[in-house]
Amino acid sequence: MNTADSESLARKLLAAGYVEDSLDRADVAILNTCVVRQASEDRVYAKLHELKEWKTPERTVAVTGCIVAKEGTQLGRRFPTLDPMVVPIGEYDAFVADLDARYDYSQGEPLPPAGRTGVSHFVRVIQGCDHNCTFCIVPKVRGRERHIALTAVVAECCEAVAAGAKEVVLLGQNVDDYRDPDGEGGLATLVTAVERIPGLKRLRFMTSHPQDLEPRLLEVMAASDVICRELQLPVQSGDDGILKRMARGYQTRHYRAIVERARTLMPDIGLVTDVIVGFPGESDEAFQNTRRLIEEIEFDVVHLAMYSPRPGTFAADKMQDDVPGSEKLRRLNDLLGLQKSIAARKTARWVGRDVQVLVEGHDELGRLYGRIRQGKRAILLKASGIEPGQVVDVRVLHATAGQLTGLPAA
Numbered sequence: 001m002n003t004a005d006s007e008s009l010a011r012k013l014l015a016a017g018y019v020e021d022s023l024d025r026a027d028v029a030i031l032n033t034c035v036v037r038q039a040s041e042d043r044v045y046a047k048l049h050e051l052k053e054w055k056t057p058e059r060t061v062a063v064t065g066c067i068v069a070k071e072g073t074q075l076g077r078r079f080p081t082l083d084p085m086v087v088p089i090g091e092y093d094a095f096v097a098d099l100d101a102r103y104d105y106s107q108g109e110p111l112p113p114a115g116r117t118g119v120s121h122f123v124r125v126i127q128g129c130d131h132n133c134t135f136c137i138v139p140k141v142r143g144r145e146r147h148i149a150l151t152a153v154v155a156e157c158c159e160a161v162a163a164g165a166k167e168v169v170l171l172g173q174n175v176d177d178y179r180d181p182d183g184e185g186g187l188a189t190l191v192t193a194v195e196r197i198p199g200l201k202r203l204r205f206m207t208s209h210p211q212d213l214e215p216r217l218l219e220v221m222a223a224s225d226v227i228c229r230e231l232q233l234p235v236q237s238g239d240d241g242i243l244k245r246m247a248r249g250y251q252t253r254h255y256r257a258i259v260e261r262a263r264t265l266m267p268d269i270g271l272v273t274d275v276i277v278g279f280p281g282e283s284d285e286a287f288q289n290t291r292r293l294i295e296e297i298e299f300d301v302v303h304l305a306m307y308s309p310r311p312g313t314f315a316a317d318k319m320q321d322d323v324p325g326s327e328k329l330r331r332l333n334d335l336l337g338l339q340k341s342i343a344a345r346k347t348a349r350w351v352g353r354d355v356q357v358l359v360e361g362h363d364e365l366g367r368l369y370g371r372i373r374q375g376k377r378a379i380l381l382k383a384s385g386i387e388p389g390q391v392v393d394v395r396v397l398h399a400t401a402g403q404l405t406g407l408p409a410a
């Protein structure tokens with residue numbers, strides 16, 4: 001979501017004639033913030049402290065993202081020397097107008113309007129979230145759901161594809177809850193409309209919610225050559241008692257049924273999940289239930305986090321954070337080790353197979369990389385003449401837990 005916001009703001013600034021530059025040469029530093037965990041919020045404050053050295057009367061610090069909803073004008077009081085411009089999420093036109101008023105570049109060299117579309121284009125289809133998971137600060141900082149009209153989403157995707165994007169990623173905190181405000185359609189209808197855009201090679205969507213995922217969506221995915229075979233489906237816990245305390249709205253039985261249906265329709269589907277360990281009340285038995293679920297389902301990726309209370313959430317305000325930090329760490333490390341071996345075993349199954357890779361760019365070693373339809377990252381060896389944006393057939397030679405390596409077909 002933050003990447004999508006940054007891209008959206010960057011597009012507006014570039015179109016208005018601003019250019020990206022290194023911090024030491026820039027006039028404006030913009031901090032797009034995340035507060036989903038305490039560690040993210042701490043990083044925002046650390047960065048703002050760092051910017052005190054950089055700030056001069058001619059330079060501007062602007063802050064946007066979730067911390068603006070959480071702290072608002074307090075930021076100015078807390079960092080008076082920075083005097084930050086506080087930019088609410090999505091209110092970027094007003095921000096650009098304020099910057100224009102602050103910096104008069106009318107005597108300078110006019111810059112051509114610049115586009116900013118890479119291989120992948122992120123489109124937000126829902127803002128906010130109507131769920132109230134007891135550990136989560138998102139509904140408080142991003143508000144209730146606002147859904148973007150299907151026609152507007154399709155128009156933005158068409159524009160991105162015309163500008164060179166090959167892949168579109170539809171985003172929502174709970175993308176499965178999508179409802180076209182001008183019609184009846186849900187996410188299955190939306191992806192069906194977007195996948196028909198001529199020139200679009202791949203379509204992804206995230207993040208799904210087990211309570212809201214409609215069965216028809218899996219059928220639409222299975223029948224499509226454009227929609228990627230990957231589900232980002234956070235389970236959060238493998239214990240029904242903890243799921244109830246988290247107010248997730250489903251039981252593990254339901255989650256397992258979705259996975260079974262998805263794998264029946266798409267046996268090689270990539271499955272990504274999120275798990276929190278050490279949630280209030282998580283006994284060793286509850287933790288073992290989560291461990292068993294991870295072992296049984298064999299996810300491709302598990303994003304693991306230790307529970308940390310976020311003030312303002314139900315769990316932080318009304319539940320006791322009763323799992324000691326050392327025990328949370330032990331559980332985290334246990335699951336990290338488990339998942340590492342599962343991921344290595346799963347990626348090894350790709351060795352010797354032919355896959356299609358959408359090439360995204362060059363890695364830090366100068367090698368081309370991209371993703372297969374199931375979401376795994378792939379490195380291309382001996383890939384002369386291949387450009388980002390191409391879809392190439394690749395024979396997988398080698399696999400580690402995190403990525404595949406292969407040779408493009410001659």
Ligand code: SF4
Binds near residue numbers: 132133137138209
């Ligand atoms: S569905 Fe996701 S974004 Fe919404 S409250 Fe739950 S965890 Fe937070």
